[in-house]
Amino acid sequence: MENFLLGIKALFRIWGDKLFGDQVKQLLEGHIAPAAPPPVEQKPVEPPPAAPAPVKEAPARSEAVTLLTVLQREARFVDFIKEPINDYTDAQIGAAVRSVHKECGAVLDRLFGIETLKTEAEGAKVEVPSGFDPAQIRLTGSIPEHGPFRGTLNHSGWKASRCEIPQWSGLKESALVIAPCEVELK
Numbered sequence: 236m237e238n239f240l241l242g243i244k245a246l247f248r249i250w251g252d253k254l255f256g257d258q259v260k261q262l263l264e265g266h267i268a269p270a271a272p273p274p275v276e277q278k279p280v281e282p283p284p285a286a287p288a289p290v291k292e293a294p295a296r297s298e299a300v301t302l303l304t305v306l307q308r309e310a311r312f313v314d315f316i317k318e319p320i321n322d323y324t325d326a327q328i329g330a331a332v333r334s335v336h337k338e339c340g341a342v343l344d345r346l347f348g349i350e351t352l353k354t355e356a357e358g359a360k361v362e363v364p365s366g367f368d369p370a371q372i373r374l375t376g377s378i379p380e381h382g383p384f385r386g387t388l389n390h391s392g393w394k395a396s397r398c399e400i401p402q403w404s405g406l407k408e409s410a411l412v413i414a415p416c417e418v419e420l421k
Contacts, residue, residue: 250299296403296410307414310338352392
C-alpha cells in the first residue's frame, strides 16, 4: 500500500514538474538522475514587445488539481487515500478498494481513453526493432548490444488516446481546492 501511495504522489508530481519527470525517467532507465538541471545558455535581453490589449484572464489551475478533483468527486479517491486504515480489517479495506478501483478506472477511461500499447497478450514472444522508442518500450533482463531484440512481453504498457481534462472556471482563491468542505444544516 505504501508503494501505491508513493506511485500516485509521483504520478501527479510528474504531470506538473517536467524536471522531476525527466529525473524519474532517467532513474527508471538505470541512469543516475542529475543533481541539478544543466546551465541555461544566456541570450541577449531584447526589449519586450508592446503590451497587447487587456484580456480577461482565465483563472489559473493546474490540470493535476482538476484531475484530483474529478477523482475525488466521482470515486472518493482522496478520501480513500487519506483515510487512516490501521484500525480496519483487510476485508473492510478490500471492500472499499473495490468501489474506488472501479470508479477511478471509469474516470481514467472517460478522460484519457486508456489503451494498451501492445495488442499481444502478456507472456507472448515479441520482437523489438533496433531504434525503438524508449518512451514506448523498456527492455529488461540481459540486453544485447544491438537489435532486433527478442523477448517475452511482461507488461503491455498504457497510453492515453485522448486528454479531456475539464476546464476550470472557479475563483483564483479556490484554484487548489480539491473538494469543498461539507456542512450539514439542521
